[in-house]
Amino acid sequence: MPIQIIPITGLxxxxxxxxxxxLTVKSLKEQGxxxxxxxxxxxxxxxASRVEGKQVDLEKVEPSQKAEKYAEITGKDPRxxxxxxxxxxxxxxxxxxxxxxxxxxxxxxANAGVDKSNVPGETIVxxxxxxxxxxxxxxxxxxxxxxxxxxxxxxxxxxxxAHRDGEINVTVGASGFEVIRDRRGEFDLFGYELKVKxxxxxxxxxxxxxxxxxxxxxxxxxxxxxxxxxxxSESGSAQDIVRGREKDLFL
Amino acid sequence: MPIQIIPITGLxxxxxxxxxxxLTVKSLKEQGxxxxxxxxxxxxxxxASRVEGKQVDLEKVEPSQKAEKYAEITGKDPRxxxxxxxxxxxxxxxxxxxxxxxxxxxxxxANAGVDKSNVPGETIVxxxxxxxxxxxxxxxxxxxxxxxxxxxxxxxxxxxxAHRDGEINVTVGASGFEVIRDRRGEFDLFGYELKVKxxxxxxxxxxxxxxxxxxxxxxxxxxxxxxxxxxxSESGSAQDIVRGREKDLFL
Numbered sequence: 001m002p003i004q005i006i007p008i009t010g011l012x013x014x015x016x017x018x019x020x021x022x023l024t025v026k027s028l029k030e031q032g033x034x035x036x037x038x039x040x041x042x043x044x045x046x047x048a049s050r051v052e053g054k055q056v057d058l059e060k061v062e063p064s065q066k067a068e069k070y071a072e073i074t075g076k077d078p079r080x081x082x083x084x085x086x087x088x089x090x091x092x093x094x095x096x097x098x099x100x101x102x103x104x105x106x107x108x109x110a111n112a113g114v115d116k117s118n119v120p121g122e123t124i125v126x127x128x129x130x131x132x133x134x135x136x137x138x139x140x141x142x143x144x145x146x147x148x149x150x151x152x153x154x155x156x157x158x159x160x161x162a163h164r165d166g167e168i169n170v171t172v173g174a175s176g177f178e179v180i181r182d183r184r185g186e187f188d189l190f191g192y193e194l195k196v197k198x199x200x201x202x203x204x205x206x207x208x209x210x211x212x213x214x215x216x217x218x219x220x221x222x223x224x225x226x227x228x229x230x231x232x233s234e235s236g237s238a239q240d241i242v243r244g245r246e247k248d249l250f251l
Numbered sequence: 252m253p254i255q256i257i258p259i260t261g262l263x264x265x266x267x268x269x270x271x272x273x274l275t276v277k278s279l280k281e282q283g284x285x286x287x288x289x290x291x292x293x294x295x296x297x298x299a300s301r302v303e304g305k306q307v308d309l310e311k312v313e314p315s316q317k318a319e320k321y322a323e324i325t326g327k328d329p330r331x332x333x334x335x336x337x338x339x340x341x342x343x344x345x346x347x348x349x350x351x352x353x354x355x356x357x358x359x360x361a362n363a364g365v366d367k368s369n370v371p372g373e374t375i376v377x378x379x380x381x382x383x384x385x386x387x388x389x390x391x392x393x394x395x396x397x398x399x400x401x402x403x404x405x406x407x408x409x410x411x412x413a414h415r416d417g418e419i420n421v422t423v424g425a426s427g428f429e430v431i432r433d434r435r436g437e438f439d440l441f442g443y444e445l446k447v448k449x450x451x452x453x454x455x456x457x458x459x460x461x462x463x464x465x466x467x468x469x470x471x472x473x474x475x476x477x478x479x480x481x482x483x484s485e486s487g488s489a490q491d492i493v494r495g496r497e498k499d500l501f502l
Binding site: 161163228241249 | 258344409412413449458459491
């Protein structure tokens with residue numbers, strides 16, 4: 001059976017307090033679809049942050065001395081640097097045009113995930129939600145209330161990679177399913193036991209979703225992936241993907 | 252329109268000299284499908300290497316002193332270490348249970364992409380094809396001969412990531428389309444020009460494909476992604492994703 005990647009079209013411009021699950025169900029209905037068990041709903045972090053009012057107006061930010069210093073190094077706005085530092089545990093790399101930090105959630109990425117595009121008002125920036133797993137869980141709970149089904153929910157962001165060019169979509173928040181599929185102990189085509197394979201299915205689902213999120217000129221901020229057999233789990237969390245510093249070979 | 256991820260089912264055990272495009276077209280026909288323009292075909296590197304006879308019998312490998320030394324550090328078979336070194340330009344990280352190298356193609360990954368599973372015979376290992384872009388191009392040419400359509404072809408492998416746990420599927424060879432979509436200059440939902448977005452769509456397509464490749468217990472080694480609007484290009488190459496050492500912040 002093919003897996004389908006379905007764009008959630010016709011969403012209004014999302015604003016603080018909006019009910020993303022309800023708006024998504026409405027959009028699906030207009031496409032003649034209803035939520036079903038094991039659907040995976042993937043939302044861009046920008047709309048998730050906006051729903052939670054997690055936006056910062058740079059006009060109201062007073063940059064610290066450190067932010068001023070980093071602004072000089074990177075050539076970026078010192079107020080933006082302040083927001084990035086506020087969202088970060090530690091700076092991993094810094095240079096002209098680039099700052100890569102470890103966010104307070106543990107993700108290693110450029111600008112601590114603070115996004116400038118897709119945000120109304122030139123001085124408004126959009127950090128990640130404070131706890132994207134909770135964001136995902138709240139949306140999942142609403143899907144269950146509205147449609148009576150167990151689904152997976154992902155909050156995604158586009159990240160660069162240490163050793164490959166360009167960005168891909170990855171998971172920053174997840175709820176409802178096991179984000180890593182541990183295939184060790186399974187057998188391959190020839191009956192050999194797999195020794196090492198642990199697949200981060202939620203990152204693969206996030207990247208799949210971006211094929212419709214990123215492709216559209218109309219700004220589709222969400223996607224449904226239907227037909228992938230997620231392992232439902234109450235404890236699924238994007239924190240399972242965070243590599244602790246003690247295991248990081250590229251500190 | 253939804254994008255579809257279609258498993259290529261019913262392939263025989265692939266052997267040296269097999270025609271992957273022809274076998275794929277046959278498999279599609281059995282599913283009632285024909286190749287169409289802008290289809291993307293994703294093949295696991297293991298079957299691509301096998302078609303090209305790119306397999307090594309460890310019984311016939313004489314490990315060098317260096318391979319013996321690295322075997323002690325990693326706890327791996329010295330003959331496997333020799334194959335890994337033969338496939339690599341430089342070792343990036345090494346420790347107990349792990350060796351990360353820069354392959355001769357420029358990919359930074361564990362074991363230089365040399366794969367042990369899915370290979371018949373316990374001592375047979377499967378390196379990446381010598382030039383996975385050429386592998387992809389040859390398959391693409393055959394699709395055009397067989398079905399008269401322009402498609403994209405990807406050779407994929409599962410890689411770990413520097414800063415995230417678990418593995419995801421990425422592109423090691425590509426042909427027929429632009430692997431990176433440069434969105435700089437496009438406009439977002441609010442009319443703001445995107446300044447930085449370069450999306451590695453071929454890695455996202457590879458990850459999407461793994462949702463059917465990796466999920467099956469029956470060992471599906473290939474997938475078709477239909478409905479994504481690739482930008483056809485004669486010069487598309489996985490080398491576009493290779494980050495030169497001069498740009499690598501995590502050497």
